[in-house]
Amino acid sequence: MTPQPHATTDVEAPGPPVPRLAARGLVVHQGRTRALAGVDLDVAAGERVAVTGASGSGKSTLLLALGGVLVPTEGNVALDGATLSHLAEAERARLRRTRFGIVFQYGQLVPDLTAVENVALPLLLLGRGRRDALEAARAVLAELRVDDVADRRPIDMSGGQSQRVAIARALVTAPDVVLADEPTGSLDSVGGERVMATLLGAVRERGATLVVVTHDATVAAYCDREVRLRDGLVVGAGEGR
Numbered sequence: 001m002t003p004q005p006h007a008t009t010d011v012e013a014p015g016p017p018v019p020r021l022a023a024r025g026l027v028v029h030q031g032r033t034r035a036l037a038g039v040d041l042d043v044a045a046g047e048r049v050a051v052t053g054a055s056g057s058g059k060s061t062l063l064l065a066l067g068g069v070l071v072p073t074e075g076n077v078a079l080d081g082a083t084l085s086h087l088a089e090a091e092r093a094r095l096r097r098t099r100f101g102i103v104f105q106y107g108q109l110v111p112d113l114t115a116v117e118n119v120a121l122p123l124l125l126l127g128r129g130r131r132d133a134l135e136a137a138r139a140v141l142a143e144l145r146v147d148d149v150a151d152r153r154p155i156d157m158s159g160g161q162s163q164r165v166a167i168a169r170a171l172v173t174a175p176d177v178v179l180a181d182e183p184t185g186s187l188d189s190v191g192g193e194r195v196m197a198t199l200l201g202a203v204r205e206r207g208a209t210l211v212v213v214t215h216d217a218t219v220a221a222y223c224d225r226e227v228r229l230r231d232g233l234v235v236g237a238g239e240g241r
Ligand SMILES: Nc1ncnc2c1ncn2[C@@H]1O[C@H](COP(=O)(O)OP(=O)(O)OP(=O)(O)O)[C@@H](O)[C@H]1O
Pocket: 030, 031, 032, 033, 034, 035, 053, 054, 055, 056, 057, 058, 059, 060, 061, 062, 105
């Protein structure tokens, strides 16, 4: 059976377009900590949003909730107007594989696989043939200018190369939404700017929506908008910096 898109009851009505992502009243408890304390956030299709804030302010938690990796304690996230947060895990996993590309805070490449195998993995999980998947993976590695490490395992790559490979893995399925958690975290400022420029270029080329967590003001300045978190709440939102 082919999966049907979510039925929405929305009729074509005048007014603002439905945001690609809409978080409403997000509260997330992580252990005993209230990591998010009531976050509202709309992200339009094609928009690039930087999420900033001190360590522990809830940035990773917000990103994971936006991607349906984490189920909020209260509130919800909608993707194109359809609630995502409280779908069954299998359905959220399907959406993550098809609609989202996620770059995790610590890269999380599979250590026993080469770069090209890591990047091909999401396609294999979607049922693409191995040859086809590896070919597509090589193309994205080349686009991100990191095809020279295609056949190396993560332990034999530099920090910047690993970050690019992790970004390639997030992009290979042509997702509508890219969620990236500190994609330049382990790099110096020059390396970080290069990786960020590559990420933004690739996202723009695909017309994808980006939510990127960063500590770095220069990274935030590349985005359309910055959302600042403090103690699990949005404290400031503005146009760039
Ligand atoms: N698995 C967990 N168990 C318990 N507490 C957690 C867990 N994950 C996060 N927290 C807590 O929730 C709060 C928000 O964490 P989160 O990881 O979202 O912060 P962050 O802004 O991403 O920080 P950083 O910049 O250091 O990555 C912190 O107080 C953190 O200690």
